[in-house]
Amino acid sequence: MKTSWRSASLVATAAAVLALTTACGQDGAPAAGSQNVGATAAADGLGGAGVGAGTGSGTGAGNGYGADGQQSSAAEPAGRLAVTDSAELGKVLTDSSGMTLYRFDEDTAEPPRSHCDGDCATAWPPVPAADATAGSGVDKAMLGEVTRADGSKQLTIGGWPAYRYAKDTKAGEISGQGVGGKWYALAPDGKKATLASLPGLSVKKTELGDIVVDKNGMTVYRFLKDQAWPTSVSACTGACLEKWPAVAPVPADATKGVRKKGLMGFTRPDGVKQMTVNCWPIYTYSGDKIPGDTNGQGIGGTWYAVSPDGKPVGAPKK
Structure with a gap:
């Protein structure tokens, strides 16, 4: 007996749904009230994301640069640059x-x-570029300068303009690390200071248990208002996304210890490409300053570190 066109279509549709379920299944029902990132986030969504709330890490509300309007003293000369070893x-x-x-x-x-x-x-x-010299461990060829909009000369390292952070008050402090997901300590060659490179995503043992970290060793988080099935959808938009930057996609073979099922990237409606673990969108937190920080854990009762299989570590059971 020949299969009708309608029957064949239904079979094909069912197969497609089954394949999608296999690729992007989730560990629970889609969160109620989840919304596409192209839509306006609900007020309680922003509150849950901790947007505008102080974090105790120098990244709270204020002027958006992490100093809350704090005034700095006149620019001080750099003098002889040095290299320090940070754990x-x-x-x-x-x-x-x-x-x-x-x-x-x-x-x-x-x-x-x-x-x-x-x-x-x-x-x-x-x-300031004036009087900056290369000390031990610093290649003088890396030192340069750039003329700022006000006409002053700023020191550059490997071409990158160099800054201090107003909230660093004593030698060795690195409280500016990771602020806003855009500020990083300088390595001697102008690159971002980091320990030996890690895989794109890997697993780290912490007091919370085994959690996923990115290539910089920064904790990766999940937002409970997101959706993983039938397609990955992020409910974190606008100011929320500034507070919780999306993790960029990495090849599955560039990960270690993370469950391969649902390990993929997707393009959000705002054009940002984002990585998923078990199809759940993942983020870092602007309030985490150094590798190992978990300052975003539990914020708003909706943000949690991610386990190797994509589950939210420490989230209340439904």
Whole structure:
């Protein structure tokens, strides 16, 4: 007996749904009230994300640069640059007083250009180029300068404009690390200071248990208002996404210890490409300053670190 076109269509549709379920199944029903990232986030969604709430890590509400309007003193000379060894970040570049130097992701190195002015430059004072010299472990060829919009000369390292952080008050502090997901301590070659490179995603043992971390060792989180099935949908938009940056996709073979099922990337309606674990969208937290921080754990009762199989670590059971 011949199969009708309608029957064949139904069979094909069922097979497609089964395949999608296998690829993007979830460990529970889709969260009620989840919304597409192209829509306006509900007010309680932002509250749950901790947007605008102080984090105790220098990344709370205020001018958006992590200093809450804090005024900085006049720019101090850099003097003889040095390299210090950080247990969290490896080799970090400092000025002659031992203060950590930082770089800003919105700047450019080729050509060198600073995009930090006004309130931003108050929170992150530019390091003057005058009198900066290379100390032990620093290649003088890495030192340069860029002319800022106000005509002043700013030190560059490997082309990247260098800054201090107003909330660092003593030598060796790195409280600016990871602020806003855009500020990072400088390595001697101008790159972001980091320990030996990690896989794109890997597993770290912590007090919370085994959790997923990104290539920089930063804790990865899940938002309970997101959706994994039948397709990955993020409910974190706008100010929420600034607080909780989306983790960029990485190849599955560039991960270690993370469950391969549902390990894929997707393109959000806002054009941002985001990684998933077991089809759940994943994020880092701007309030985590150094590898190993879990300051985002439990915020708003909706944000939790991710286990190797994609489950939210420590989330209340439904």
